[in-house]
Amino acid sequence: MQLTAKASLNHALLISICTPQFKGDEATESLAELARLVTTLGFKVVGTQSQKLSSTNKVNVLGLGKLAEIAHLTGNKGEVEEEENDDLSQDSSKEIKDETLLTNMPSDIPSENLPFACADVVVFDCDLSPSQLRNVENQLGVEVFDRTGIIIEIFSRHARTKTAKLQVEIARLNYVAPRLRETSSGDRDRQMGKGAGETNLELNRRAVRDQLADLKRELVSVQHEMKGRRTQRSELFCVALVGYTNAGKSSMMRAITGSDVEGENKLFATLDTTVRALYPTVQPRILVSDTVGFIKKLPHDLVASFHSTLAEAHDASLLLYVVDASDPSFRSQLDVVHEVLEEVGVEDSKKLLVLNKSDQLSTEEQQALMAEFPDAMMTSTRNPADISKLHQYIVNTAQEEMIEDEFIIPYTAKGIIGEIRSSMSVTKEEYEYSHIKLTVRSNAIDLERLKKRMLNIEADK
Numbered sequence: 001m002q003l004t005a006k007a008s009l010n011h012a013l014l015i016s017i018c019t020p021q022f023k024g025d026e027a028t029e030s031l032a033e034l035a036r037l038v039t040t041l042g043f044k045v046v047g048t049q050s051q052k053l054s055s056t057n058k059v060n061v062l063g064l065g066k067l068a069e070i071a072h073l074t075g076n077k078g079e080v081e082e083e084e085n086d087d088l089s090q091d092s093s094k095e096i097k098d099e100t101l102l103t104n105m106p107s108d109i110p111s112e113n114l115p116f117a118c119a120d121v122v123v124f125d126c127d128l129s130p131s132q133l134r135n136v137e138n139q140l141g142v143e144v145f146d147r148t149g150i151i152i153e154i155f156s157r158h159a160r161t162k163t164a165k166l167q168v169e170i171a172r173l174n175y176v177a178p179r180l181r182e183t184s185s186g187d188r189d190r191q192m193g194k195g196a197g198e199t200n201l202e203l204n205r206r207a208v209r210d211q212l213a214d215l216k217r218e219l220v221s222v223q224h225e226m227k228g229r230r231t232q233r234s235e236l237f238c239v240a241l242v243g244y245t246n247a248g249k250s251s252m253m254r255a256i257t258g259s260d261v262e263g264e265n266k267l268f269a270t271l272d273t274t275v276r277a278l279y280p281t282v283q284p285r286i287l288v289s290d291t292v293g294f295i296k297k298l299p300h301d302l303v304a305s306f307h308s309t310l311a312e313a314h315d316a317s318l319l320l321y322v323v324d325a326s327d328p329s330f331r332s333q334l335d336v337v338h339e340v341l342e343e344v345g346v347e348d349s350k351k352l353l354v355l356n357k358s359d360q361l362s363t364e365e366q367q368a369l370m371a372e373f374p375d376a377m378m379t380s381t382r383n384p385a386d387i388s389k390l391h392q393y394i395v396n397t398a399q400e401e402m403i404e405d406e407f408i409i410p411y412t413a414k415g416i417i418g419e420i421r422s423s424m425s426v427t428k429e430e431y432e433y434s435h436i437k438l439t440v441r442s443n444a445i446d447l448e449r450l451k452k453r454m455l456n457i458e459a460d461k
Ligand SMILES: Nc1nc2c(ncn2[C@@H]2O[C@H](COP(=O)(O)OP(=O)(O)OP(=O)(O)O)[C@@H](O)[C@H]2O)c(=O)[nH]1
Pocket: 243, 244, 245, 246, 247, 248, 249, 250, 251, 252, 262, 263, 264, 265, 266, 267, 268, 269, 270, 271, 291, 292, 293, 294, 356, 357, 358, 359, 360, 379, 380, 381, 382
């Protein structure tokens, strides 16, 4: 399954199903987030509908009344049929009561009095089984997506590097495979129901399996290369920026490394790890990596496929948890970040909570947050003073990890002094008659290496 690149703008109707496990603010925030995901794909959200049900297991996902109502909004192109078996689960999934959810929705998204036939795409804020997806598509006569399908599509479109493309394609094929199997028997029905997007239906299961195997082999070799590169850098102090999508990680990366890493008001703007040196530079160099952002209900395959990207976070000496402190749901977003990092085995070495976008908060709000998170740092990527403060924090933390040593260097080995200055922090220089005494701070490995070189120089004399 892949979204079709239609010339005209897709008009999306979003559907939220509230269950006893998923309701209230959580459902509202999730729907608002789905609206942003869908907008990131270039769709226009024309409205939202919600229904209270005891589960999302119904054959047609929604109750028949609601389905007819939605069919009205999609131009009645499909055919709403009687449900034979109301529920896929053992316990009956009774329709409880319709409700309109939308207190926190962006104000430009209409939720009531939608015009007739205004939607040509319907997006559910939950995961649908392949058969549910097909049933609903047949009944509504328009393309239907679930949350995972939308997230995977965004990842596919935003993947730039070879690793990201491989990882996303593996996740996409894993998502597509069961849908191909389910739809192949009913191709004709499906094609009657919708006009485009069937290219993947022609792929048979074996082709998908072979393709997956090829991609996985290729990924292993790319990961091997990446590991090699990481090992080369392993002596340097590494900082990783981690956090929810749109928290401001790439903007922070750009600010503290003086680089041109893109920061965009799009969800999942960054899908691969970028590594840059902290700027203004210090000796030894400190590396900073920007990582993929997270989201609630991140498809499991995507989490698994991003293991290698997150390996940077795995090896980091300091993790900066960047949150958008101006987003009322940042606490639950932070929980998601912790969960995903735990799932991929990232254990915190040192960490700092960065309460970003402080420019969007009043002084009172900032004070309340600092009282709640006394160890955090409040920042705005737009405030140079905050960037300097974070830069200094990183340098100080890196310094704590370093040790100091003294080296006696004869003037005859002058070249080595330049090398030391360009790769280590020289804290004291004492000039004697025949040599220079340098007090140097650096990591243990580099100091050990320098000691060996000095012994060789001594031996050659
Ligand atoms: N007001 C304000 N906006 C910010 C700040 N930092 C970043 N932004 C904006 O927030 C949006 C997202 O920023 P990014 O840096 O792309 O966020 P990200 O965490 O890298 O997002 P993903 O790559 O999707 O994970 C952009 O529009 C930025 O301009 C800040 O301190 N204040």
